[in-house]
Structure formats: C-alpha cells, structure tokens
Amino acid sequence: MSTEDRRKREREAREALFIERAHERIREDGLLGLQMSKLAADCEYATGTLYQHFASREDLLAAVAARTTRERAARFRAIPALDLGTRSRMLAIVLTDIDFAAHNPDYYRLTQYLVTEVVWANVSAPRRAALLEAGQPISEAVHAVVAEARKQGDLPPACEISEEEMGLGPWALNVGMQSLANAQGLLDAYDIHRPYDHLIRHFHALMTGWRWEPRLDPDEPSVVRAETERVRAVLREAGIGDAAADREESAAG
Amino acid sequence: MSTEDRRKREREAREALFIERAHERIREDGLLGLQMSKLAADCEYATGTLYQHFASREDLLAAVAARTTRERAARFRAIPALDLGTRSRMLAIVLTDIDFAAHNPDYYRLTQYLVTEVVWANVSAPRRAALLEAGQPISEAVHAVVAEARKQGDLPPACEISEEEMGLGPWALNVGMQSLANAQGLLDAYDIHRPYDHLIRHFHALMTGWRWEPRLDPDEPSVVRAETERVRAVLREAGIGDAAADREESAAG
DNA sequence: CCGATTTTTGAACCCGATTCATATTTCGGC
DNA sequence: GCCGAAATATGAATCGGGTTCAAAAATCGG
Structure with a gap:
C-alpha cells in the first residue's frame, strides 16, 4: 500500500x-x-x-541528543582505518571528541542533563535505546583500535581486560574533563586553565601507564604538542573534524 | 546585643x-x-x-549539596598525614571518594544535576561560592600529596605542571567514571561491570604513566587488589571511610 | 502599653507541560 | 462522487508546583 x-x-x-x-x-x-x-x-x-x-519534553530532548549523537558517532567510523600507529589513532578518537564538544557546547550540556536520573526517568524506553544505539559506532571504533593494538603488539597481550574495559579509561577521562570544564567557575576556582590541553597530557599518561607503544611522556610539552598537531593534520586530511563539519554545514545551509 | x-x-x-x-x-x-x-x-x-x-528551589539544592560536600571533604583532611607512600596516599584519596559515592548515591546525582547550566543558573552567587569552598579541603589534600611526592622524588621534578593540574587527571577520571556508572543502563549496554574496579586500574595506569613511584602495573589484578586492600586497611585504622561514617551515624541516631 | 518596624504566613498568582473533548481529515465501500 | 467509520489534528482547559506579596502576627524601642 x-x-x-x-x-x-x-x-x-x-x-x-x-x-x-x-x-x-x-x-x-x-x-x-x-x-x-x-x-x-x-x-x-x-x-x-x-x-x-514525543511522550514528554524529556523524550524530545532525548531525540535531539540521539540525532546529534549519530552525527558525532559518524566522525569516528573512519578513524580505525587511518594511516597512523594504533596509539595515535586512539589519540585521534580523543581529539575528535574534543573538537566535537568544542563546536557543539550545547550538545554536551544536553547529554549531561539527560542522564540525570530526574530527566532520564521521563524518557521513553525506545528513545533511551535509540540514544544508546546512536553511540555504538564510537564504541566499535575504540574496540577496533584496541584490538589491532593488541594484534600488532603495541599493547601487552590480553591481561584480563576486554577492549571495552580498556577504552573505558580514556572515555571516563574525557567525560570527566568535559564535566569539570563545563561546570561554570569550577576550574577557575582552582586556577586551572585550558582543560583540554591537560586532558591530552593525562591521556598520554594513561596510555603510557598501560604500556601502549610507542610510549610518549606526558611531561614533555613540545613532544605532546607535535604529536597532537601531527594527528590533527591527518584528521583534517581525512575530512574528519572541524573542517569537514563546517563544509557540510555550508553545503546544507 | x-x-x-x-x-x-x-x-x-x-x-x-x-x-x-x-x-x-x-x-x-x-x-x-x-x-x-x-x-x-x-x-x-x-x-x-x-x-x-533560599532564593529558589535550586538554591536550596545547592545548600544541601554544600552541606554534604563539607562532610565529604572532611574525610580527606587526614589523608596527607597517613603512614603510606605518596602514591598510596593518592590511591587513598580515590578510594575514599569511591566509598563516599557508594554510600551516598543521591549526593552524586545531586551535584551532577546542580552543575547543569539550567540549574546552576538559578543558584545564588553566595551559595555557588559556598559550594565551591566546601570542596576546598579536597583540593588541598591532593595538593599536599602531590607536593610531597615531588619533594621526596616519587614524582619527576616540576615539569610545567602544577600540583592542581596533576590532580586534575585522577579527578576527571573519578568524575567521569561516576558519571558513566550512574547513567542508567549505559555501561550494561557495553557489557562493562564493576566500574570502580576499572577506575582503580586506570588510576594506576595514569599514575604509572606520570612515573609516580613506586610504579605498579595496572594489568596485574592481584597486585592491584592487594594494594587496594592494604590502603583500605590503613583508612579503616585511621577512622576514615565507611566504618567511621557508620559509627557517626549510629551515634547521631 | 503604643505605634513603628520586622518577620511570618499561606492563599493567590503564574507559567508551562500535558491532556482530551471536539473538529477535521482520510479512507474503504457503494 | 458520496457516506459513515476510523484515524488524526487541534488548542483551550487542566493541572501541578514554584514563587510572590498583601495582610496578619510578632518584636521592638520608647
């Protein structure tokens, strides 16, 4: 019909x-x-x-978040295939997320608000599922990179930790830093500035702590900065990130 | 008068x-x-x-959060003086926070809700300041431990990173993991369980990545577990944590 | 004890999410 | 093309709870 x-x-x-x-x-x-x-x-x-x-206002918000999460997730799809070492690809994932958050400040606040139990309770089950599903490709990208790192010997072989659990570290670090960075006046009170630079350094510490090769010391700012720039260049080249997003936007508008 | x-x-x-x-x-x-x-x-x-x-409902919530934050912060005061290596003291801080969160699930949700811009915007300036101030002792404890680690040579000497910035890593890791753990159904969807065990392992990876001595590999579960137990025992002995809180509670009730 | 000032009271107000009786549109059968 | 049934759209009315504020009560200095 x-x-x-x-x-x-x-x-x-x-x-x-x-x-x-x-x-x-x-x-x-x-x-x-x-x-x-x-x-x-x-x-x-x-x-x-x-x-x-939409069953409620919150349900609508969840739908908005799911749509944006799908856009966000799409950026991660191509990362596992990038021409970079596995560790740099992991960094690429973190940088992509930082860039996305920087360009969509409202997205981060929205998801933070959504997962609040008060709000989450008013989201219908299908929307919850849709929102979780929208993020799936991100987890898949992380999984792929970790798996390949193991295969190539960049990471010590299986040590009772799954790919997802390995990815949980940078994920939590990311989420936490975003949280702190977004809390109005919080980091200022502790005289901490440029939180994303610190996120990158702590990310390297975390990776090095897991013996992810090639190791890179978090306390050599110039080395960290060079690596960041190198990976950002590859991302730009691959059309992932800011430039790509801006292009799409102007094409759509 | x-x-x-x-x-x-x-x-x-x-x-x-x-x-x-x-x-x-x-x-x-x-x-x-x-x-x-x-x-x-x-x-x-x-x-x-x-x-x-209270200027508004949100203002009242901030007052509740500040009160609980003061309780929480009090637990950290004695940690820098504990009879443990500096790295173990850092772990003690993380464990203390995990325990507090486990015993006060509503506290974490409340703060997460509060720092949401929508909510935060309706909190009066004095209450905001009070809430930030309430957390000060935590930051001081972290600062003290990091500073002593440097002094004792457990951490490489100053590398363009302040004590606060160093503490930012575990802080973000903590906050992020709490966030993920509290998001109903999120970690389940990725088949991740016992998030706090992973928090501890990633914490060790982070510390080892910063070359905080004595190093401890995150991928030796038995070593990690033994260290956790050792530090927990010292905390119990010092009357910090669950036991102490329960005692106070029954005394008050 | 009195009038002025401060504090307390709680019913009324306001705002916006949600509902639902009614109006409108669509559809299949004639 | 027309008709009644079913599905859909409408938006004014309802509802709930945070916030206000005019009136009442308590406090105070003299």
Missing part, C-alpha cells in the same frame, strides 16, 4: 522537523528556551501533535 | 533544619520528591519562610 508508505514518510519528516527546530531553539536560547507549545507553533502544528511524536 | 545573637542563632538553626529535612526527602523520594511547600509544612513553617533562606 503506497498510501501507507507516504504517510509514514510524512510522519518521519514531521518528526525530523520537530527535532531540527528543537535543536535550533536549544542552540539559540538554551535548554530553558525550549517550550513545547512555542516549538509546535514554530513548526505550524498544534501542541497536541507534538505529543504524538 | 544578645537578642540579636539569639536571633541569628535561631535563624541558622532553622536553615539547618530546612537543609537536613530537604536532604532526607531527597534520600527517600529522590529529587522529584522534594517540593517546596511540602518541605515547609514538614518543618512547620510557611512556604514564604523557606524563601527567606
């Missing part, structure tokens, strides 16, 4: 419209600037229609 | 009562279970009176 198909397509298009506009609103006016009735009016639909797509 | 003194004391006692009851409410019914008018009624005051102490 073709009619049914069209209906479904239209419904999806409408949902995409809602999500897109909601994201704009959040970008422009912050999370508080997003009001259900206003959003519906913006899209020229009634409030009730919005609720046929 | 003695009357004035009494007034001030009474006012502080009332504020403490509000904060205490609010905390109970949050513990029992979650953040959503806290309603301003209900809380006021619980304490046998009018709603308006509550607002003479």
Whole structure:
C-alpha cells in the first residue's frame, strides 16, 4: 500500500522537523528556551501533535541528543582505518571528541542533563535505546583500535581486560574533563586553565601507564604538542573534524 | 546585643533544619520528591519562610549539596598525614571518594544535576561560592600529596605542571567514571561491570604513566587488589571511610 | 502599653507541560 | 462522487508546583 508508505514518510519528516527546530531553539536560547507549545507553533502544528511524536519534553530532548549523537558517532567510523600507529589513532578518537564538544557546547550540556536520573526517568524506553544505539559506532571504533593494538603488539597481550574495559579509561577521562570544564567557575576556582590541553597530557599518561607503544611522556610539552598537531593534520586530511563539519554545514545551509 | 545573637542563632538553626529535612526527602523520594511547600509544612513553617533562606528551589539544592560536600571533604583532611607512600596516599584519596559515592548515591546525582547550566543558573552567587569552598579541603589534600611526592622524588621534578593540574587527571577520571556508572543502563549496554574496579586500574595506569613511584602495573589484578586492600586497611585504622561514617551515624541516631 | 518596624504566613498568582473533548481529515465501500 | 467509520489534528482547559506579596502576627524601642 503506497498510501501507507507516504504517510509514514510524512510522519518521519514531521518528526525530523520537530527535532531540527528543537535543536535550533536549544542552540539559540538554551535548554530553558525550549517550550513545547512555542516549538509546535514554530513548526505550524498544534501542541497536541507534538505529543504524538514525543511522550514528554524529556523524550524530545532525548531525540535531539540521539540525532546529534549519530552525527558525532559518524566522525569516528573512519578513524580505525587511518594511516597512523594504533596509539595515535586512539589519540585521534580523543581529539575528535574534543573538537566535537568544542563546536557543539550545547550538545554536551544536553547529554549531561539527560542522564540525570530526574530527566532520564521521563524518557521513553525506545528513545533511551535509540540514544544508546546512536553511540555504538564510537564504541566499535575504540574496540577496533584496541584490538589491532593488541594484534600488532603495541599493547601487552590480553591481561584480563576486554577492549571495552580498556577504552573505558580514556572515555571516563574525557567525560570527566568535559564535566569539570563545563561546570561554570569550577576550574577557575582552582586556577586551572585550558582543560583540554591537560586532558591530552593525562591521556598520554594513561596510555603510557598501560604500556601502549610507542610510549610518549606526558611531561614533555613540545613532544605532546607535535604529536597532537601531527594527528590533527591527518584528521583534517581525512575530512574528519572541524573542517569537514563546517563544509557540510555550508553545503546544507 | 544578645537578642540579636539569639536571633541569628535561631535563624541558622532553622536553615539547618530546612537543609537536613530537604536532604532526607531527597534520600527517600529522590529529587522529584522534594517540593517546596511540602518541605515547609514538614518543618512547620510557611512556604514564604523557606524563601527567606533560599532564593529558589535550586538554591536550596545547592545548600544541601554544600552541606554534604563539607562532610565529604572532611574525610580527606587526614589523608596527607597517613603512614603510606605518596602514591598510596593518592590511591587513598580515590578510594575514599569511591566509598563516599557508594554510600551516598543521591549526593552524586545531586551535584551532577546542580552543575547543569539550567540549574546552576538559578543558584545564588553566595551559595555557588559556598559550594565551591566546601570542596576546598579536597583540593588541598591532593595538593599536599602531590607536593610531597615531588619533594621526596616519587614524582619527576616540576615539569610545567602544577600540583592542581596533576590532580586534575585522577579527578576527571573519578568524575567521569561516576558519571558513566550512574547513567542508567549505559555501561550494561557495553557489557562493562564493576566500574570502580576499572577506575582503580586506570588510576594506576595514569599514575604509572606520570612515573609516580613506586610504579605498579595496572594489568596485574592481584597486585592491584592487594594494594587496594592494604590502603583500605590503613583508612579503616585511621577512622576514615565507611566504618567511621557508620559509627557517626549510629551515634547521631 | 503604643505605634513603628520586622518577620511570618499561606492563599493567590503564574507559567508551562500535558491532556482530551471536539473538529477535521482520510479512507474503504457503494 | 458520496457516506459513515476510523484515524488524526487541534488548542483551550487542566493541572501541578514554584514563587510572590498583601495582610496578619510578632518584636521592638520608647
């Protein structure tokens, strides 16, 4: 039945419209600037229609986050195949995430808000699943890089730790630093600046601690900086990261 | 003027009562279970009176968080003086935090919710300052341990990184792992269990990466476990951590 | 004890998420 | 093309809880 198909397509298009506009609103006016009735009016639909797509405001937020997570995750897909040593590829993953966060400050705040139990409790099960699934490619990229590092002998062979558990370290370091960096006034109070530079150094310490070859000392700033630049160049070359994102944006706009 | 003194004391006692009851409410019914008018009624005051102490609901939450942060921070005070190597003292800090988080699951969720920009924006400046100040002793403990490690030669000498910046690594690792561990269903989706065991291993990797002596390989589970137990025993002995907290609790109750 | 000042009170207000009775559109059968 | 049934869209009304503020009560200095 073709009619049914069209209906479904239209419904999806409408949902995409809602999500897109909601994201704009959040970008422009912050999370508080997003009001259900206003959003519906913006899209020229009634409030009730919005609720046929999203069980609640939080559900809508989760949908926005899932969409952006998919964009974010897409950036990681090509990293395992990059022409770099395994350790540098791991760094590439961290740098890609830093760049994404820097360009999408609202995304980070949104996910942080979402996983708050108060908010998460009002997200419908399918949306939760969708959000988790959206991040899958990232985990796969990490898994692939760790697995290859083991195969190539860059990492000591299996030591009761799975690929995912190995990736958990940089992941937590990343998330934690983003958290601290985003907490208004927190790091300033401790006279810490440029948190992402420190993230990179601590990342190298972590990798070196796991004996991931070739080792690189976190306390040689010039070496760290050179490696960062080298990997960033490869990322740019591969069309991953800022440049690529900007290009897409202007193409879409 | 003695009357004035009494007034001030009474006012502080009332504020403490509000904060205490609010905390109970949050513990029992979650953040959503806290309603301003209900809380006021619980304490046998009018709603308006509550607002003479707290500018908003968020402000009250910040006050609750500050109070608990003071409790938490107190646990770290004695750590720099513990009879342990500097690296083990650093581990003691991490373990103390893990234990605190395990015993106060609502505290972690609360702070995570608080630093969300939406929420943080509604916290009054004095409360923000108070919350930041409450955490100061933790940073001081870290600073002290790092400084002594340098002095004793357990850590390579100054390498353009301050004590605070050095402590930022484990701090971010901690915060990030707590974040991930608290996100309902997230780690399960990646088949990762016992996140705090991994936190400890990655912590050792991080320290070893910074060449903090005596080095300890993160991939020798039995060594890691033995060290954890050794440090936990010293903490217990010093009355820091779970045992101490439980004792205080039963004494107070 | 009195009027002025401060503090407390809690019902009313406000705002925005959510609902649901009603209106509209779509659809299959004639 | 037309009709009634089913699905869908509408947006005004509802609801809930944070916040306010005019009135009442308590405190104070004289």
